[in-house]
Amino acid sequence: MLRIASGLYKGRVLRTGKDSAIRPTMSRIKLSFFDTVQNQIREKIFLDGFAGTGNIGIEALSRGAEYAVFIDELPEAYRIIGHNIEKIGIRSDYFRIIRGDFNRSIIALAKEGFQFDFVYLDPPYEILEYANPLKVIYKRNALKPDGTIVLERPTDLSFQSPYFRLVRSQPLGGKSLDYYRYGA
DSSP states (O other): OEEOOSSTTTTOEEOOOSOTTOOOOOHHHHHHHHHHHGGGGTTOEEEEETOTTSHHHHHHHHTTOSEEEEEEOOHHHHHHHHHHHHHHTOOGGGEEEEESOHHHHHHHHHHTTOOEEEEEEOOOGGGGGTOOHHHHHHHTTOEEEEEEEEEEEETTSOOOOSSSEEEEEEEETTEEEEEEESOO
16 A cells, blocks of 8 residues: 655555556655655655656655656556545645656756756666666756756666766665766
8 A cells, every 4th residue: 555654645545556557666765765855855846757656746745845747658647646636635736747758748847947856757667778867857957956866776777877966876675766966
């Protein structure tokens, strides 16, 4: 069962769906991420990329994020995120859900002037073998100068990004959270 761990919506249960392509972030990984960033989330603009159930973005809102954008191209994920947000009762001026390709969605958001304080990416892992989801964020200037990108990946999958500096890698069993920021 997927629950909100802390904050305003603590204890609320989230729907997960039946599509195996929707892979919610495990509680241990989610808690480790939020323990690491603690109160840095408060009043920040948050992107939940490859959002799946919306678990991470909803947790960010629960912990005081000002606004969250959820991106996922799967129709079932889009419906689940909408259901979870509606069930919890989050006001519509606190979030936006986008059903679409990640790169195209970032390009459209950048054209609107969106810049994020925090970006959490949990892509289908096979994407990381041939593409770099950080590239579009860099090229479209979608991260604020002091912002942070967190990439969830399998620990045994090597990933590097020439666009941002890796400032922390946190192994958690078979997964790792990689924290990226601007800089050399």
